[in-house]
């Protein structure tokens with residue numbers, strides 16, 4: 001996992017105090033982009049660099065110098081040059097013979113160095129025209145630091161540069177991981193600015209997860225039996241399919257036993273048990289998926305609220321005042337897995353504040369932190385294109401989800417994976433992180449069409465993760 005920061009200003013300041021000047025940082029920023037281009041494009045290819053008036057533009061001008069002669073470099077400066085660093089970089093570039101181009105033509109590589117971290121107001125007409133044009137080009141699109149149109153606080157403007165790759169300077173920033181900007185950021189790579197990234201970064205309590213972080217349930221001992229791996233009890237309500245999907249996922253992910261708790265007799269697959277109450281040896285619970293109003297309050301009070309077993313609250317449980325009262329229990333392992341619409345409901349119940357889904361989406365990090373401030377002991381997993389997971393002040397971003405997951409049943413699989421890990425004895429935060437990673441990586445591994453994946457396909461992919 002990698003550290004993530006709200007802004008790099010303080011990190012840059014720390015460098016200056018160590019005599020690592022702006023000029024050094026900038027040279028390395030440009031060298032990082034140069035390396036990326038030289039790795040992916042042979043000399044002779046054309047590179048269009050659109051450079052703005054500030055230091056983001058200066059990164060672009062520096063890149064022009066580094067590539068000039070080996071590549072067909074076209075440098076466009078639509079706003080002229082305003083500050084010290086771009087002036088210095090342009091002098092150096094001009095001295096080598098680089099001239100500005102007035103024409104904006106397609107190239108093999110298009111570099112957006114118009115505005116980076118300094119974007120502080122809406123784009124004007126000139127920028128809008130430029131970005132429309134750059135987006136229409138066929139060349140490989142690289143954003144320097146952050147695409148123009150994505151502000152440092154993560155706000156996505158009505159138009160943004162549509163990057164294939166964002167080469168971000170020094171450290172990963174939160175703005176790169178808001179759901180709304182996922183489609184314009186493309187792949188993200190970090191560029192080191194003349195020192196180890198660990199020295200540049202310092203401390204952070206926010207992290208972006210990587211595939212290598214995924215830990216699968218371990219079965220490294222031979223002298224075991226089904227009881228060794230816990231017993232997941234999944235409350236199955238009006239839509240019994242949701243419980244069956246979650247139960248199948250829980251079993252596939254290693255739970256020794258899985259029971260669907262339901263009042264009625266159902267046709268469950270043979271590997272799932274079902275019962276009308278929670279089995280005595282249950283080691284974790286999951287409730288909410290397809291629940292409806294299946295269980296009476298007295299039953300829920302006895303088997304869910306008073307049980308104190310580790311628990312996943314999902315879907316309908318997140319709009320139940322009774323079930324949400326669980327989050328006051330500070331001695332319990334609790335995972336909440338809302339999607340943004342469910343978060344709106346739970347937030348209203350917990351605080352009385354009525355939010356729109358769009359407001360939650362626009363400030364996902366802030367909302368998760370506000371929830372965490374009230375309930376630090378609860379693991380909150382806010383679903384989305386970039387899932388956010390937080391407990392005890394540490395926030396983890398899982399950016400590995402993909403559009404194949406946008407289908408009914410994916411959330412039930414996730415609840416099943418998490419309750420499975422809880423049943424096997426993993427702490428709530430680990431269960432949420434590794435369940436979420438397993439879900440996302442399994443979806444990536446699915447080989448069918450992007451629109452075709454069923455919850456059962458996803459569970460089959462989970463079953464193969466250890467072999468990958």
Ligand SMILES: NC(=O)C1=CN([C@@H]2O[C@H](COP(=O)(O)OP(=O)(O)OC[C@H]3O[C@@H](n4cnc5c(N)ncnc54)[C@H](O)[C@@H]3O)[C@@H](O)[C@H]2O)[C@@H](O)CC1
Nearest residue numbers: 025026029054055056115116117118119120121122123145
């Ligand atoms: N500070 C440093 O030491 C480093 C900075 N680097 C680069 O510097 C960038 C930040 O540079 P700056 O702080 O100069 O900011 P930018 O270059 O992103 O933009 C600042 C300039 O754009 C103008 N501006 C902002 N929004 C505008 C809008 N909507 N329309 C028109 N003009 C607008 C501002 O008035 C200012 O002149 C980073 O994104 C990164 O690319 C890198 O070189 C790494 C090191």
